[in-house]
Amino acid sequence: MLTTEEMCRKFRALGLKVTPQRRFIFQVLEGNPHHPSAEAVYAEVRAFIPEISLATVYNTLRELVDLGELRELNLGDGKSHYDPDLSNHQHLVCVRCHAVADVTCDIGGLTLTPEQSRGYRLLGTDVTFYGLCPACQQQADWPGQALHLWGVSPAA
Amino acid sequence: MLTTEEMCRKFRALGLKVTPQRRFIFQVLEGNPHHPSAEAVYAEVRAFIPEISLATVYNTLRELVDLGELRELNLGDGKSHYDPDLSNHQHLVCVRCHAVADVTCDIGGLTLTPEQSRGYRLLGTDVTFYGLCPACQQQADWPGQALHLWGVSPAA
DNA sequence: ATGTATGCAAAGCGTTTGCATCATG
């Protein structure tokens, strides 16, 4: 994502208005490494604008996603998470507590042959790694059955 | 997933009961290549048991997923899809109509170094390709902005 | 006979939308 000031300029250039609500949302997202959910962004922005509504947060997040300034992530917990880091990186997600670590790994080898792509025009590839984070490995109460929730290929 | 008969045996062995509802759900899923949603499974099973409830379908699908007999897929359309094919394969999803093609491509090169895995115990890797299916490439009404909805690394 | 599964309906959760009001450009 661009910096807050650059985002404000971009919004104005597109005929969109820069409200205090939007500016604070930009600010909360700028450089945010925590992959926050909409609710988490809402909570953070409320520290600055207590009256902001959750709907405004959702609307602004969607605009940023549509503008290509924000990545929407599915971490498997049923809610969308948002990542302002547009650089080529992947995510390593804890299947138990949904903690996320950024991973930079070369996925250049992942190409589809013409037979494999079946006439699809390939637009992008999502690679997500699933595992147990250090903290959750300590916990004894993990049933161990939930890997299947993730539609995942077994680890090598 | 196992065959319907094998699934019935497995359920009984686990102390779970084999009802006509469950047997038909197994049957609809067995070898099903269509990555159906819960609603789609419900529709198909209703052809055999018109009185079955959607809740029963959801409950049985979840049991199968928990038993590791069914893969739950997120195709980006907001609902879960189910895949009885447990073999190592990936999915190529149309970002416009959510059509799905199975892809078998070697992801063995996707390994994380110890520094990359940050102490996580790696359980699996999800690779999903996004693109435009042949039919949707014909449509002119595609805004082309929605790639960002997918948290995706740009195509090579 | 025991205990689990079922159907139904309601609740739950994340997200979107309608509408009157407000404020940016």
Place this chain on the structure above:
DNA sequence: CATGATGCAAACGCTTTGCATACAT
């Protein structure tokens, strides 16, 4: 001043759950 954004609350779609009844074992 005109258009687009806001807040609120209601609606939404998917999924889960509570409960009384029915059925598999």
